[in-house]
Each structure stands twice: as C-alpha cells, then as structure tokens.
Amino acid sequence: MASKLLINIRNTLIVAMIMAWAGYIAYEWKHHQGVQTLRDEAETRLSVVSANLLAPAGKYSYLPGIIAAHPSTIQILLDKHNPATVHAGNLFLQQLNTDARLAVVYLIDHTGLTIAASNWQEQKTFIGHNYSYRPYFQDALKDGVGKFYAMGTISLVPGYYLSSAVKKDGVVLGVLAIKINMDKLDFIQHTNDAEVSVTDENGIAFLSTLESWKYRPIVPLSAEAEKKVKSTRQYEGVLKSVLPASLKKTLDSDEKIINIAQADASAEDNQWTQYLMRSGQFPGSPWMVHVFVPMKPVNLAALRFAVLTVVMLGLFLLAMMYLLETRSRIGERERSRRALQDAHQALEQQHKELEALSEDLRIVSITDSLTGAYNRRYFLDVVGKLANAVNHPGYALSIMMIDVDYFKRINDVYGHPTGDKVLQLLTAACKEILRADDVFARFGGEEFIVAFPDTDEHAARQLAERLRSNIMERTFEVNGQVLALTVSCGISRYRFTETGMDETIKRADEALYEAKSSGRNRVVVFV
Numbered sequence: 005m006a007s008k009l010l011i012n013i014r015n016t017l018i019v020a021m022i023m024a025w026a027g028y029i030a031y032e033w034k035h036h037q038g039v040q041t042l043r044d045e046a047e048t049r050l051s052v053v054s055a056n057l058l059a060p061a062g063k064y065s066y067l068p069g070i071i072a073a074h075p076s077t078i079q080i081l082l083d084k085h086n087p088a089t090v091h092a093g094n095l096f097l098q099q100l101n102t103d104a105r106l107a108v109v110y111l112i113d114h115t116g117l118t119i120a121a122s123n124w125q126e127q128k129t130f131i132g133h134n135y136s137y138r139p140y141f142q143d144a145l146k147d148g149v150g151k152f153y154a155m156g157t158i159s160l161v162p163g164y165y166l167s168s169a170v171k172k173d174g175v176v177l178g179v180l181a182i183k184i185n186m187d188k189l190d191f192i193q194h195t196n197d198a199e200v201s202v203t204d205e206n207g208i209a210f211l212s213t214l215e216s217w218k219y220r221p222i223v224p225l226s227a228e229a230e231k232k233v234k235s236t237r238q239y240e241g242v243l244k245s246v247l248p249a250s251l252k253k254t255l256d257s258d259e260k261i262i263n264i265a266q267a268d269a270s271a272e273d274n275q276w277t278q279y280l281m282r283s284g285q286f287p288g289s290p291w292m293v294h295v296f297v298p299m300k301p302v303n304l305a306a307l308r309f310a311v312l313t314v315v316m317l318g319l320f321l322l323a324m325m326y327l328l329e330t331r332s333r334i335g336e337r338e339r340s341r342r343a344l345q346d347a348h349q350a351l352e353q354q355h356k357e358l359e360a361l362s363e364d365l366r367i368v369s370i371t372d373s374l375t376g377a378y379n380r381r382y383f384l385d386v387v388g389k390l391a392n393a394v395n396h397p398g399y400a401l402s403i404m405m406i407d408v409d410y411f412k413r414i415n416d417v418y419g420h421p422t423g424d425k426v427l428q429l430l431t432a433a434c435k436e437i438l439r440a441d442d443v444f445a446r447f448g449g450e451e452f453i454v455a456f457p458d459t460d461e462h463a464a465r466q467l468a469e470r471l472r473s474n475i476m477e478r479t480f481e482v483n484g485q486v487l488a489l490t491v492s493c494g495i496s497r498y499r500f501t502e503t504g505m506d507e508t509i510k511r512a513d514e515a516l517y518e519a520k521s522s523g524r525n526r527v528v529v530f531v
Contacts, residue, residue: 023314027314038306045197045381067106068149080092080111081178090120107159107182109122109181110122110123111179111180114177115136117133140181144168160241161185165181197297199279202291207221207222209222249265250262260281263276278299282294374446391504402498405515407451407493407520411450422482437471439467441458451516461497475489492526492527494528496509515529518530
C-alpha cells in the first residue's frame, strides 16, 4: 500500500509538472502572438499620426514669408516711431489675421520688441512685449525662418509659431511671426484601444490624448534641458512632474513594454497600467511620436488560453491515466470501457465547445466591439485581396472615408456614452443603405471606411451622396435627445499601378479632409 501510495504521489507530481509546463508554454506563445499584433497596430497608428500631425498647420508655412516681403510690413519697421504708420500696420495685420483665421499675426523689430499686432485692440495684446528670448525670433534673425511650439506667455494658450525675417536690401529689419492655436487640435482622437503623445526635443509631451499626460517629461529632464525650457519660457505655468513610468521589457530600440501609474493614484497605492509603447521621430523635426497600446487584453487572452490549455491537457491526461488504470484491472474491463466512453464523450463535448469558442473569438477579432462593424485590421486584410482583382479588365475598386461632422461637440455636450450610441446608430443606418458586397468598417474614432468592389469613382460618388442625404434626413434619438447628424465623405479609386492600398486610403483621407475643410456635409472625390 505504501509503495502504491508513493507511485501515485510521484505520478501526480509528474502530471502537475507537465500541466504547469504546458500552461507556461501556452501563455508565452499566445502572449507573443498578441504582442506581435499590438506591434503591428502600433506601427500603423504611428504612421497615421506622423502623417497628419501638422497637417492643419502645414498650410500656413508659406504665410510668414509672404507677409514679411509685403511693402506695408517693411514700411512699418522703417517708420516704427510714427504712430500713424504703426496704426495702419495694426489694421493691415488685423485684416490679414481675419482672412487667414490665425490666432495672431505680429511684427517684431530687430531688438525683439513687438511694435504691431493683429490683436492690438485686445487687453492681452502682444504690442510692447519683448520676445527676443523665443527661439523662433532668434532662428529667424539667424537663418531667415523659424518655428517653435510653446505655451503663450501672454494668452496662456499653447501654439505653433512660424516666423520669417523682414529684410530690405539684404538688411534684416525685424521678424514677422504668426501663431496657430493648438489648444483644441484634434489630430489624435481619443480611443479605447490606444493613447498617443508627442514630445519635443527635451522629451516633454506637448500633445496627448490624455490630458493628465500633457506637459510632462517622459524621462527626467537634464539640467541643461531644464535651463533651456526655463529661459525660453516654453511651458511656463503648465510644466508638470515626470510621467511615473517603469520599464517592463525592451522589444526593440523603438518598442518597449512599460508600466504607467494612473494620475489619480496615491503614492501608497499606485494603480499601474501596462502599455506597449511604439516611438518614432517626426520627419523634419526633433519631435517624437509615441503610441501607447494597452497590454491588458493581450495578457488576459494569454491567461485564458493558458488556462484552457491546462484544462484540456488535464482532461486528456486524466482520461489517459484512467484508461491505463482500468486496463490494469482485468476484472473491471466492462466498467473501464464505459468510463473510457464517457471520457471520450466529455472530450468530444469539450472539442465542440472549443470550436464554438474559436469561432466566437474569430468574430470578435474582426469586428469593432462598440459598433459591430468590421475593424480596421480586417478591412485592410480584405481590401488587400480585393485589390488583386483590379488588374482584370473592366474591374474597379473605390474607397470611401466617412467622418461624423462635429462629433467632438456631441461628446463634449452630451457625454461619451451618447457619442458611443450615436456611432452605433450611425453604423446601423450605413448598413441599411450600403450594398451587400460593400466592406464597411470602423477605421478609428468617429471615422469609418467603405470599400466598393467593382465600382468606379462615379458610381461610388452616387452611393456616397445617397448615404449622406439619407443620414442628413434622419433623426437619431439617444437617451431622450433627438440629434440631427451629417457626415463628410472622401472617395478615391485604386490605381492598378499602385503596389498596395495605402496610397488609395491616403487619397480618400485627403478627400475627406477637403470635405471637412470646405464646409462638411459633402462628398469629395480625389481620383
């Protein structure tokens, strides 16, 4: 009896070790697969953010040079002590600012003193303030042009500053500067599946989807960096302490898994969130774009898979042990046969349940959890296959981007739950109108995308106009609130010379941006 007990204990320990090893291997494999998927998603998000980061400000890059070369601008600096000339200059800059829809346009003499500004009538006018400490002023004097992101020392509103030297006969008279407000810049919409931050050359986040992360260094500042930020007054009054983060694992030079403490967590009981962080340098500048994708779904999926593996392996090993045990009992063959049959049926049921679970997981993996539309990854997968058919004679493929107009206002006024409900109702309305073969997906935030197989841009425009009109004529009731919605649409057609769909989607996105910029509630086609 004692010997049999020892054998049973030994066998139990062996089985436990096998199951533990299998659970560990299953967890590591599933976790690795999940991390790889997150890396792909982070890379895509990083590319999109980098491509669109300064799109709103880029259209103004030419403006400082044009205004600086205007005869009226030069005359103000030449006759800056004449009140009549300065007053005329204020009116001139005010009109320019109104036409261009900027935050402010102002003229600085060679000493850094502002002598004329479009906000000359406002209480917080820039006139009379010296900005010689600002890098955009120093760079314009030195190199002819300058650009700088900083918190406004007068307006206390963050902005992107562009500047150009004002010259006459090769002599620098001063600097013409414009400010573009960035306090409400929405190039990165907050989503449930990722956060985005943009840091300057000192590692300070000046743009972020999370307000609590703004104006915080992601690494401690050096003494030289602190001195520079203080001397330029770049983040005066808003700079916060370093972001509480700890490194978990380094995947690559630009990819890490990190833990970040929540802003409201106390020092005694910090609550940490784990992210996969993908970083990339913004082209043409020292800025860095960081995408933070939560690791929680991957960790939970890996844990569930490991538990499922252990359970299935445990059932299998138990069945095998039971079979061996019953075979050793010659006098109990019939009972052993029945037990084995029961175990087989249990495994069959487990197998069916696993197949059903796998199908559920497949559906979850290709759909957006909020709206039920296809998700971005599935759309890109399908549309890549559709593109292969474009080379066939007479076949066309068109892409349409859809964006809900003034969606941020709905979130701000009625709250994010109402905004989520609006996206669900809008998805249902689109599915009613679109054709069965059309591929409809949520691309991110309030932005949706549609692929029209075997459809050129003209037919796609007709479908888009019908969709836009139908949505405009509907009313959406959400929590007792009746809302009228409109959408803007951008359409492009896939060119058979292109190697992939990235350029087609980019043109559709540019067409959508044009639709939004030209008044919203319209369809724009970029072939």
